[in-house]
Amino acid sequence: MKIKHIVYALLILGFGALVYYRINSNKEQAGAGGPGGGRGPGGPGGAPAMRVSGVVATPREFANSLAVTGSIEANEQVEIRSQVSGQVRSISFQEGSQVRRGQVLVKIDDSELRAQLAQAQTRQSLAAENERRARLLLEKEAISREEYDVARAELKTAQAQIQLVRAQLAKTSIIAPFSGKVGLRAVSVGTFLTPETVVTNLVSTDPVKITFSVPEKYASQVKVNTQLTFTVAGSQEKFTARVYAIEPSIAAATRTLQLRARAANPNGQLLPGSFANIELPLTVIPDALLIPTQAVVPVQNGKKVFIAENGKAKEVMIETSTRTEKDLLVTSGLSAGDTVLTTGVMSLKAGSPVRVALAKSL
Helix, strand or coil, X not given: CHHHHHHHHHHHHHHHHHHHHHHHHHHHHHHHHCCCCCECCCCECCCCCEEEEEEECCCEEEEEEEEEEEEEEEEEEEEEECCCCEEEEEECCCCCCEECCCCEEEEECCHHHHHHHHHHHHHHHHHHHHHHHHHHHHHCCCCCHHHHHHHHHHHHHHHHHHHHHHHHXXXXXXXXXXXXXXXXXXCCCCCEECCCCEEEEEEEEEEEEEEEEEEHHHHHHCCCCCEEEEEECCCCCCEEEEEEEECCXXXXXXXXXXXXXXXXXXXXXXXXXXXXXXXXXXXXXXXXXXXXXXXXXXXXXXXXXXXXXXXXXXXXXXXXXXXXXXXXXXXXXXXXXXXXXXXXXXXXCCCCEEEEEECCCC
């Protein structure tokens, strides 16, 4: 009986010693990792430092450029029409051919007008003779001054009638207003033309014009004589053009500024109406700060980034302007030498401990 009691007592003592050991062990671990009890690998309180990547913002020269789209237009373009009505007597151009300025393209039947001219010339001859006789009679005081003035007015009217008919005769010859290439004709010999009928199109394509627009925030950075490059669909060749005109005001509807450049086109490769992808150089910034786009976090009030400061993440609001393929140009908020965090930015909070692996400096 005594041995049994002794065994029970030993078991109870052993179990109590085990419980006491576990309690003390847990207290020691809590004391080592709790507040004021020591430092973990991430900093005070044992919070682990988040491993992130970052870059050091370094000022460098940045040739700012803007990618926009535009349209290629003919240097000069006009619809060829007749100023008078009449039947087409002859056509003096080949479709798709080059014509020179002043060349007759279409001749309209002018037989009726020539008859009117002959009639007017006869009237002028008669009026001139009447005016001569009236002048002689006036010199002899055989007629009054008023009668002579009537004869002289009839002569002036006949002369004006001749000028009018000759002007109408000139309009029966449709001429090219400038040198260029004519398109497809829409009339044939014998067609009755009216001023509403389009005969053909005349286009001058060397040089060509490129019309495009830029957002208003870049308005102060565009200048006349700026050389730009552009490409067109179906060709890998880069063409050059030079800005020669800028609109004097911003378009209120689109908040853009329209520009026009001119490009040489000796081989006719650039066709009016084509779409152009334009790269427009802007001002050169000697000490620009650029950061990777993945470092920027959009927020309600703008944009923010995280920088590393004393082993912790710090939230900084920034302002940006130009975006390149990989980077953003920072205009305010960052200073040269700041370490900008580029990974884990969506899960970071201000004050979080970080361990930064630096990439190549910007």
